[in-house]
Amino acid sequence: MTETRIPSRVFPRAATEAETAKHGVSTPQTEHPAYKLAFQDMDFLLSEELRPVRFQLELLKPELLLDEAKIGSMMVFYGSARIPEPGVKSTNPDPQVAASLEAKSRYYDEARKLAALASTTPVDEAGMRHFVVCSGGGPSIMEAANRGALDVGAESVGLNIVLPHEQAPNEYVTPGLSFQFHYFALRKMHFLLRARAVAVFPGGFGTFDETFELLTLIQTGKIKPMPVIMFGKEFWHRVVNFDALAAEGVISAKDIELMTFVESAEEAWQVVQDFYAK
Template sequence: MTEKKSTTAVPGIPTPPHPHFRRQPLPECQPKAASEDLSAPERIRILTESPGYRQADQDIDYLNLDETRGVRLQIDYQKPEFLLEQHNISHTIVVFGSTRITEPATARQRVRALKEELAASPDDPELVRHLRVAERILAKSHYYEVARAFGQRVGKAGKTLGDGELVIMTGGGPGIMEAANRGAFDVQGKSIGLNITLPHEQYPNPYITPNLCFRFHYFALRKLHFLLRTRALVVFPGGYGTLDELFETLTLAQTRKIQPIPVILVGEQYWRRVFDVDFLVDEGVIDEEDRDLFWYAETADDIWNGIIQWHQSNGSDLFAD
């Protein structure tokens, strides 16, 4: 039984003051009265509403100045780092790919709609072009299902290993990234989305784990977080953004700025057209050993088994620090 503390006053010892409130307000807690100066209230209003009076950490205009970029860089890094640590995220598998590759049903619907429009306007060259592009997206839409199945594999493995030990991480957007987050969601696994602020409005995909959906101001800090905890990079067909992340990772591994990690290009036919590594070797601008920085895969099982095998061959534990 806990002993009850005595509240009896001890002679000569004052009662402890309240930690927040005073019985008598300090002079600065009262504005100068209008009875003393009729202009005082208006002048105080002007002062308290002026930019200089804003507390620095609550002054958005000040924090957005060029001169405070260093502070923004720091907190752009620190907030996600703090939350990832709070959620015990230790290892990730990063998935990149096009935001434009939709699930097959959506891709088929788009093709049907364009064919109907073209039937009504058969001589419209823009409709012809849009239909051609939509048909190419439809041809790649099976990658949505591959990414979703892979997300399920990682989600199941992460749940077996323990909280935060292996988690899917994507760029947080639609398309392939949505599919990977959705796969983890399907099996009640955690997944992370690293969104980026853009000049136009955007939304994260709905399958990211709440409190693991981040929004960055700086691409550089976003890229840093993609690689800090990753044990593999899985790259589906994509455009400029996907290529940017892929080539930066390959460059870091080539120069050993990071320890090499498994890099898997999903869809060999696509990637051999986009990225002719043999041409680069023949031209002498990369070495033959740089071919070994990545390989190709087609299915979720191919990807997952390849990652496991790579780490075994490397003598590394996929889940070790």
């Protein structure tokens, strides 16, 4: 049999068809919105009825790009967007609150150091990268995490969310791994799909939301256990009375063991190493 070249595809690509559609004839029919290709019709794509499709797209786009980047696992960082870098004054107008935030600036340094440690993890035999740093992409603790990865020449992930007030990714996120989400639920899913360790720094509602969802998933067996490392035992025990929850019977005493409290990056990284050494 004579050797022949078999084409890889017989249908044109959607991008090609979209370009062809731009240069069609102009008639009342072709100018009407109904004639637009479905994937180019923004009114259609943003309609209420297409919400399930938008969910799928927001799940799929980061997944494909993270696969392409050979990211096998991530070290996820949760924490406040308000704690300043050491030496930088808080913008909070209340002097007492500003002083409290500035006193927590050491956690910026610890997040940065931990991110650098995690980013030294070598690739595996298949070329997959592990414990790649991932943050919410914003300022403060999130910035420190991405910055720590960059300190050692490593790439890092940022998962930003559209908010009513202007928000941009911090300058240390790898541009090709910087994602923006509309749905909080999909963003939180991407935090955990590849997470193999999570470092939690002092934070507010957002940090609580992400952390307690993670703890619930582990507690209920929906995901496998992983290191959940809580920075600042004094802070966490002051703002959440875990022992009282156990005493009231709404959690078990063993559930408190899902978290490990630490004060330094070195201590946190040792927790991760010990967990996976087992």
